[in-house]
Amino acid sequence: MKRRAYLWPGVCLLLLSGCGIKLGYRHFAGPIVPDPGAGGGEYVVGDDRSITYLKDRLEVVLLPLTAEVLNRQFPGESSTAKGFRQPNPYAVARNPYTYGDWKPPGEEQAPERFTVFLLKVKNYAYPKVRIDPDNISILAPNGRRYQALSLSALVEYYWPYAVAYAGNSRSSFTGRRDLLNRTLYNRDFVFSGQEKEGYVVFPIIDRDVEEFEVVIGEMLLRFDYKGEPVEKVDVPYRFRREVYMAREPRTDLR
Numbered sequence: 001m002k003r004r005a006y007l008w009p010g011v012c013l014l015l016l017s018g019c020g021i022k023l024g025y026r027h028f029a030g031p032i033v034p035d036p037g038a039g040g041g042e043y044v045v046g047d048d049r050s051i052t053y054l055k056d057r058l059e060v061v062l063l064p065l066t067a068e069v070l071n072r073q074f075p076g077e078s079s080t081a082k083g084f085r086q087p088n089p090y091a092v093a094r095n096p097y098t099y100g101d102w103k104p105p106g107e108e109q110a111p112e113r114f115t116v117f118l119l120k121v122k123n124y125a126y127p128k129v130r131i132d133p134d135n136i137s138i139l140a141p142n143g144r145r146y147q148a149l150s151l152s153a154l155v156e157y158y159w160p161y162a163v164a165y166a167g168n169s170r171s172s173f174t175g176r177r178d179l180l181n182r183t184l185y186n187r188d189f190v191f192s193g194q195e196k197e198g199y200v201v202f203p204i205i206d207r208d209v210e211e212f213e214v215v216i217g218e219m220l221l222r223f224d225y226k227g228e229p230v231e232k233v234d235v236p237y238r239f240r241r242e243v244y245m246a247r248e249p250r251t252d253l254r
């Protein structure tokens with residue numbers, strides 16, 4: 001019986017190797033970029049990995065953002081005060097979109113906290129247009145669907161970490177909530193001659209999703225005399241990313 005027990009770990013290793021499992025390897029995903037066929041027609045692909053939808057003189061831009069970019073956008077909220085040891089990723093910097101400068105032990109970088117896009121609208125074509133972020137979603141060919149997270153959903157995400165709702169925990173919670181309130185894209189009208197931008201936040205995309213569409217549903221373009229919409233359009237944006245297995249993330253993809 002003892003001899004069989006000693007042989008069992010070796011048998012397991014052989015079985016795993018036969019199934020194509022690489023021991024010590026993990027799943028990683030590269031940055032989100034426009035699909036090679038995303039340009040043309042009403043769409044323009046930018047050098048910054050953005051995709052712009054054009055209709056007359058209306059421009060609707062969608063730009064994927066990495067954690068590094070989001071940390072640079074909010075440097076004061078993305079770093080932990082020097083001299084303090086903060087092992088808890090929920091107790092460090094107040095950037096609500098990332099883990100700030102926190103890194104898991106033994107890792108060079110933190111995982112993505114959310115999937116974040118910057119949405120920009122430039123309206124020089126219509127009296128007013130409106131995009132409701134509740135109507136924005138990510139659709140994958142394998143049937144997965146990811147709905148944009150509302151302000152209330154993100155506040156609820158951070159609520160459990162406002163320990164006793166007092167002191168530093170309360171300050172971190174209110175700081176994140178206020179930053180979300182200022183920077184998330186809202187559903188207000190964009191009137192003629194105006195420009196507007198804000199973040200659209202999704203849950204982390206599953207590791208088996210390599211290509212997907214971000215769909216802005218029911219963008220309202222024209223209204224009747226009663227203010228009821230009479231023209232609306234769904235706008236899909238095609239993105240992809242490289243999914244791979246390795247011992248460490250590839251720096252050449254960032």
